Amino acid sequence: MTASQAAKGFLPLLAVAAVGAMAGQAQAQGSGGLLASKGSPAAACAAVAGTTIPAAQIGLPTSGANVTSATLVAANAAGNANGEFCLIKGAIHPVDKTAPDILFQLNIPTNWNKRILQIGGGGYNGTVVTGLGQLSFAPMPTTPLARGYATYGSDSGHQSAQGTTDASFALNAEALTNYGYASIKKTHDAVGQILRAYFGPSVAYKSYFGGASTGGRESLTAVERFPADYDGAYVGAPTAIFWGLRMIGLPVGKEAYGAGGYINPAKQALMFKASADACDAMDGLKDNIISNVPACKAKAAATRAALRCPGGADTGDTCLSDAQLKVADTLHSGLTLSYAMAHNSTRYPGYNVFEGADFNTPALGLGSSKANAPEPTTAANGYLFAQGTQWVRYFVTQNPNFDPLSFDPLKPGQYQKRVVDLSAIVGATDPDLSAFKARGGKVIMMQGLTDTAVSPNGTIAVYEAMLQKMGKANLDQVMRFYTVPGFGHGNGVFVPEWDVLGALDAWVTNGKAPGTLIGTDRAQGTAGRTRPLCVYPAWPKYNGSGDPKSAASFTCATS
Numbered sequence: 364m365t366a367s368q369a370a371k372g373f374l375p376l377l378a379v380a381a382v383g384a385m386a387g388q389a390q391a392q393g394s395g396g397l398l399a400s401k402g403s404p405a406a407a408c409a410a411v412a413g414t415t416i417p418a419a420q421i422g423l424p425t426s427g428a429n430v431t432s433a434t435l436v437a438a439n440a441a442g443n444a445n446g447e448f449c450l451i452k453g454a455i456h457p458v459d460k461t462a463p464d465i466l467f468q469l470n471i472p473t474n475w476n477k478r479i480l481q482i483g484g485g486g487y488n489g490t491v492v493t494g495l496g497q498l499s500f501a502p503m504p505t506t507p508l509a510r511g512y513a514t515y516g517s518d519s520g521h522q523s524a525q526g527t528t529d530a531s532f533a534l535n536a537e538a539l540t541n542y543g544y545a546s547i548k549k550t551h552d553a554v555g556q557i558l559r560a561y562f563g564p565s566v567a568y569k570s571y572f573g574g575a576s577t578g579g580r581e582s583l584t585a586v587e588r589f590p591a592d593y594d595g596a597y598v599g600a601p602t603a604i605f606w607g608l609r610m611i612g613l614p615v616g617k618e619a620y621g622a623g624g625y626i627n628p629a630k631q632a633l634m635f636k637a638s639a640d641a642c643d644a645m646d647g648l649k650d651n652i653i654s655n656v657p658a659c660k661a662k663a664a665a666t667r668a669a670l671r672c673p674g675g676a677d678t679g680d681t682c683l684s685d686a687q688l689k690v691a692d693t694l695h696s697g698l699t700l701s702y703a704m705a706h707n708s709t710r711y712p713g714y715n716v717f718e719g720a721d722f723n724t725p726a727l728g729l730g731s732s733k734a735n736a737p738e739p740t741t742a743a744n745g746y747l748f749a750q751g752t753q754w755v756r757y758f759v760t761q762n763p764n765f766d767p768l769s770f771d772p773l774k775p776g777q778y779q780k781r782v783v784d785l786s787a788i789v790g791a792t793d794p795d796l797s798a799f800k801a802r803g804g805k806v807i808m809m810q811g812l813t814d815t816a817v818s819p820n821g822t823i824a825v826y827e828a829m830l831q832k833m834g835k836a837n838l839d840q841v842m843r844f845y846t847v848p849g850f851g852h853g854n855g856v857f858v859p860e861w862d863v864l865g866a867l868d869a870w871v872t873n874g875k876a877p878g879t880l881i882g883t884d885r886a887q888g889t890a891g892r893t894r895p896l897c898v899y900p901a902w903p904k905y906n907g908s909g910d911p912k913s914a915a916s917f918t919c920a921t922s
């Protein structure tokens with residue numbers, strides 16, 4: 364393996380096999396593993412504590428790993444709805460001694476279903492994904508752990524007191540690479556060693572990844588870069604075109620705070636209402652959900668015109684000035700570069716600004732403050748601008764005081780090479796899933812069409828690039844893509860509860876390919892109504908009669 368292959372995260376298949384074969388020897392627990400030799404889950408769990416994992420058994424460079432604690436959590440422990448499980452915490456140590464550890468958690472349920480699920484994070488990460496809760500954007504009545512999955516996650520290689528909006532870790536190159544992709548592989552391999560120590564070296568299981576937003580990018584990255592390690596993946600609203608997601612926040616911020624175009628919450632709400640007024644009924648039912656987004660897009664110019672203040676100057680909260688519309692236009696148009704990012708990616712398609720996206724959403728919208736701040740925040744200054752500021756300061760310029768309003772994504776000047784290099788480290792734009800398909804892997808991807816953080820049209824473009832690269836017949840064997848009207852970034856007028864894990868597992872283990880699924884709304888005020896979750900490009904069209912709260916009254920249609 365060359366250094367450049369290592370940097371890209373490629374491992375020859377033989378090396379992966381060799382890593383697996385060493386597991387039992389390293390732990391010296393005999394053929395049965397700790398569970399057999401210790402005789403009970405409690406004793407086996409206690410014996411996991413102190414386990415060390417040599418660097419040679421992890422497929423990317425580390426200084427090895429160790430288990431820092433292991434505790435059996437009783438089924439009736441206070442606050443535990445996951446049944447009895449062994450809660451294991453560990454640390455994977457860096458090569459660069461100034462880089463942080465990767466901290467991780469693995470939960471092994473006593474009633475294990477012989478499946479493991481790696482769970483991704485959110486934003487810039489910075490806290491350990493415990494694996495104790497729901498999959499993001501795919502809640503179910505019971506958690507994956509309660510259903511018998513051994514679940515695990517990491518902090519992706521750094522801790523932050525500020526949580527998911529702090530990118531300062533990126534000043535360290537190893538921490539940055541860990542965030543991009545390396546922590547995925549390192550955590551997967553360390554957990555594999557622990558499982559072989561626990562259950563024995565020949566233990567077999569299905570291996571899944573699941574997550575949304577950053578976790579969705581991580582999930583797609585996992586199957587793009589490490590296809591041999593996974594049997595299936597759930598990819599929710601992936602930050603796949605990471606460069607675009609971060610870059611677009613900078614012109615949006617510049618137009619809002621440098622050119623007087625800030626759109627206040629009242630006007631943000633006005634934009635949402637204008638979309639609904641124009642398009643809600645186009646799917647056959649006035650239900651506050653714009654389902655026929657393609658037809659709505661065709662009306663975008665008229666919707667925009669209806670929002671414009673007479674003469675273009677700001678005359679109050681009943682309309683948008685030309686400066687404010689410029690912010691909306693940038694969001695709607697997206698970015699097109701004259702230079703190429705990784706995988707020849709040049710386009711970040713825009714948001715459904717005039718098609719139902721609600722930018723009056725705390726921490727995911729355009730912010731509540733007319734004034735910029737030295738440290739822009741998602742709540743005050745908008746999600747895209749605040750996260751973009753962190754990116755340009757810590758990922759790109761490595762200058763915590765860099766003025767975000769001075770950066771032009773179309774002309775990055777001295778930073779062009781850096782942003783292109785970054786796009787090869789963080790992002791999931793590889794359209795070729797043939798290696799994952801060849802090993803029988805399956806992916807279910809989902810994107811809400813009113814998402815204000817991850818552009819839904821960006822996720823559609825990622826899917827379309829896969830279609831172009833692989834052809835529909837091939838892609839259908841490995842990927843199923845759902846777009847969900849009314850669903851934002853975990854929020855929205857339709858927030859589906861849906862069994863993606865069941866659908867994925869049925870596809871992987873029984874070859875039952877998923878078609879139309881069912882989502883049950885969890886949105887406040889409309890909870891309980893059901894809708895078909897349609898395979899892209901179809902959308903749920905009201906049949907014209909029948910209970911509008913029942914999925915049976917809708918048909919997946921394309922016109």
Ligand SMILES: [Ca+2]
Nearest residue numbers: 643648650652
């Ligand atoms: Ca509707």
